[in-house]
Amino acid sequence: MTLGNFAFRVAKGLFTMEGDIKMTGAKGIWVFIESERDEIRKVSLETLCEARKLANGLNEELCALLLGDKVESLAELPPHYGADRVFLMQHESLSYHNVDAHLNVVANLVKENSPRILLFGSTPLAKELAPRLAAQLRVGLVTDAADVKIDASGKLVVRKPVYGGKAHATFACAPATPQMASVAPGFMDVKPPDASRKGEVVKLALVAGGKTNVEFIEFIKGDPRTVAITEAEMIVAVGRGLEKKENLSLIEELADKLGASIGGSRVAVDNGWVPAERQVGMTGKTVAPRLYIACGISGQYPHTVGMERSGTVMVINTDRNAPMFKLADIGVLGDVSQVVPAISKRLSEVIAPPKEKAQ
Amino acid sequence: MNIVVCVKEVPNPTFPVEVDIQKNAVKSEEWNYVINPYDEVALEEAVRIKEKFGGQVTVITLGAERAGAILRKCLCIGADRAILIPSDSAFAWDGFAIANVLSKAISRLPHDIVLCGYQSIDRGGAEVGSIIAELLGLPVVTAVVKLDIAPDGKSATVCRRLERGARAVKRSPLPALFTADLMLNEPRYPTLPCIKWALKQEIEKLDVKSLGVEAGPLTEFVTISRPPPKKVFIPTGALSPAERIKLLTGGGAAKKSSSNIVEGAPHEVAKKVVDFLAEKRFLL
Ligand SMILES: Cc1cc2nc3c(=O)[nH]c(=O)nc-3n(C[C@H](O)[C@H](O)[C@H](O)COP(=O)(O)OP(=O)(O)OC[C@H]3O[C@@H](n4cnc5c(N)ncnc54)[C@H](O)[C@@H]3O)c2cc1C
Numbered sequence A: 001m002t003l004g005n006f007a008f009r010v011a012k013g014l015f016t017m018e019g020d021i022k023m024t025g026a027k028g029i030w031v032f033i034e035s036e037r038d039e040i041r042k043v044s045l046e047t048l049c050e051a052r053k054l055a056n057g058l059n060e061e062l063c064a065l066l067l068g069d070k071v072e073s074l075a076e077l078p079p080h081y082g083a084d085r086v087f088l089m090q091h092e093s094l095s096y097h098n099v100d101a102h103l104n105v106v107a108n109l110v111k112e113n114s115p116r117i118l119l120f121g122s123t124p125l126a127k128e129l130a131p132r133l134a135a136q137l138r139v140g141l142v143t144d145a146a147d148v149k150i151d152a153s154g155k156l157v158v159r160k161p162v163y164g165g166k167a168h169a170t171f172a173c174a175p176a177t178p179q180m181a182s183v184a185p186g187f188m189d190v191k192p193p194d195a196s197r198k199g200e201v202v203k204l205a206l207v208a209g210g211k212t213n214v215e216f217i218e219f220i221k222g223d224p225r226t227v228a229i230t231e232a233e234m235i236v237a238v239g240r241g242l243e244k245k246e247n248l249s250l251i252e253e254l255a256d257k258l259g260a261s262i263g264g265s266r267v268a269v270d271n272g273w274v275p276a277e278r279q280v281g282m283t284g285k286t287v288a289p290r291l292y293i294a295c296g297i298s299g300q301y302p303h304t305v306g307m308e309r310s311g312t313v314m315v316i317n318t319d320r321n322a323p324m325f326k327l328a329d330i331g332v333l334g335d336v337s338q339v340v341p342a343i344s345k346r347l348s349e350v351i352a353p354p355k356e357k358a359q
Numbered sequence B: 001m002n003i004v005v006c007v008k009e010v011p012n013p014t015f016p017v018e019v020d021i022q023k024n025a026v027k028s029e030e031w032n033y034v035i036n037p038y039d040e041v042a043l044e045e046a047v048r049i050k051e052k053f054g055g056q057v058t059v060i061t062l063g064a065e066r067a068g069a070i071l072r073k074c075l076c077i078g079a080d081r082a083i084l085i086p087s088d089s090a091f092a093w094d095g096f097a098i099a100n101v102l103s104k105a106i107s108r109l110p111h112d113i114v115l116c117g118y119q120s121i122d123r124g125g126a127e128v129g130s131i132i133a134e135l136l137g138l139p140v141v142t143a144v145v146k147l148d149i150a151p152d153g154k155s156a157t158v159c160r161r162l163e164r165g166a167r168a169v170k171r172s173p174l175p176a177l178f179t180a181d182l183m184l185n186e187p188r189y190p191t192l193p194c195i196k197w198a199l200k201q202e203i204e205k206l207d208v209k210s211l212g213v214e215a216g217p218l219t220e221f222v223t224i225s226r227p228p229p230k231k232v233f234i235p236t237g238a239l240s241p242a243e244r245i246k247l248l249t250g251g252g253a254a255k256k257s258s259s260n261i262v263e264g265a266p267h268e269v270a271k272k273v274v275d276f277l278a279e280k281r282f283l284l
């Protein structure tokens, strides 16, 4: 595998603060930032916030690596979450699906700057990028971390689920730098952003393109109605509180408006409202969508164990004491058959025609 | 079309995993072992390609002597050659060390396609395939749910699983390495006569030392532990005793901001809910 082909220079531009990006010895913590729909991905923020703690412990700089096709508008955000510096590289060859281009760029940046630690959020891109980079650089990598620490000798120590989550194992990276880990989504907290925090944005230019082995042909959007529930981005889940099968059309309408998939509790499956492969819980599927809306689900443990890693949870229930409310970011005390159509109606007022949801 | 499939034996996932804190290991006496489910899918795909294009399928594993059993099963499913690189199966081998040895072995075999599983269900690094590809200088696409070889056998068009049901279609020249997602196919079962036949088959052995591997692992195993307890929610008097017991015995549920409860006329509630969804950027 040849590396060459790439050269970097610090470009002058809007945010540019020219500076020497070379550091002596292996120093600093880098976080590879990914964005989606003009937003930094949550797992990148989770990683960044965790990396801030490591950087504080080491008293070293925290750098965010922001590469991509159109990412310039996001460059001020990483400092709000703790980054001291942002390496920004915007180039059309750095599209999400071009792993080879990302690999070449990151490998070269690492060689020029010798960071001590390099962290990724565990995403489809990072799943290919991180192992290849680690192999190329001959450095240790632990994937899908639940926890990252630095031990007294300066080694990156990473705990991760093994045996399908039935145990956790801890590994330490060899001293070769950068020590690498990818962070599994949902294990670390995102601190509220501090908009007053500013960082230096170092704009890098991609001078020459590298060879790409794998050609990207097409992106195919998932269809929320047919996608496996474990892959769904948003889930509207129903329970006994749906009361009757006819009410399912109300749920379908809401799911359609949001671009969400439909799931259910065991009761919903037993009643034939939702197919068995869409059951959430202990004997069903474990899901972690960005949004989980529980409609008439009481929130018993065999159900919640399957959805507790969801991002935002909304609960609609007539019983104020339903345990499901304990998991809610927003709770609605009300009847599913009345609240759900009202939300759908409101949604059609706010969002005119349903917009394309692209990656 | 010559295909090499990397297969790994993993503990049967239906068996319980018990951590022995004193020994800093899992109790494995009662386990039995199976082919890593992703690797079974990879092998099935290899056999289908062979059935269409001809050629040879070689399965290779780095593992305990015991792993001969899963290699025999691979012969039943349609592999032509099975190679065992004997080693202790402890955590001493990390993804890099495994991939390093496998890549050396693969480089000695004819290969138009190398297939791995997307991940192993025990250690679950989802990394060995990509590392092998990097070490061999092969193009790689992981989490493949569809694999079509061009009629001329020179390239493959693959569908990669992304998040939320999305897919990326990519094309790669061959030779290349792909890792199989469970959705790629439905593996066949070996037949009983075949299992009997396979018992008598030779498993080739390859000594790690003969491969001239110079680099060792780049991560070291430190400890294994039970999964950390879930964030415990302290039940209040608002719950029935039965629910409290359920929550306590079940580990409890994490407590969030249950104070954010809206109620009232449906259209007013709906307005608040939609504002909330908009603020959290779910309506893009
Ligand atoms: C071994 C085992 C495994 C299990 N596995 C699973 C599993 O995988 N998944 C799973 O879900 N369950 C599972 N269960 C069952 C679980 O214990 C619960 O029985 C089940 O989750 C309850 O489903 P529910 O919340 O839909 O119904 P209920 O518990 O009956 O709750 C209905 C809720 O709807 C509310 N409600 C009623 N009417 C309305 C209305 N009109 N509008 C709004 N709210 C209303 C009620 O206040 C109540 O909170 C399992 C149980 C066991 C023993």
Ligand SMILES: Nc1ncnc2c1ncn2[C@@H]1O[C@H](COP(=O)(O)O)[C@@H](O)[C@H]1O
Binding pocket: B006, B007, B008, B036, B038, B039, B060, B061, B062, B063, B095, B098, B102, B115, B116, B117, B118, B119, B120, B121, B123, B124, B125, B126, B127, B128, B129
């Ligand atoms: N010891 C091994 N022997 C052969 N193949 C392996 C071994 N470990 C991992 N693999 C292959 O690499 C894939 C990914 O493994 P992992 O990176 O551990 O998740 C597996 O599905 C196998 O195809």
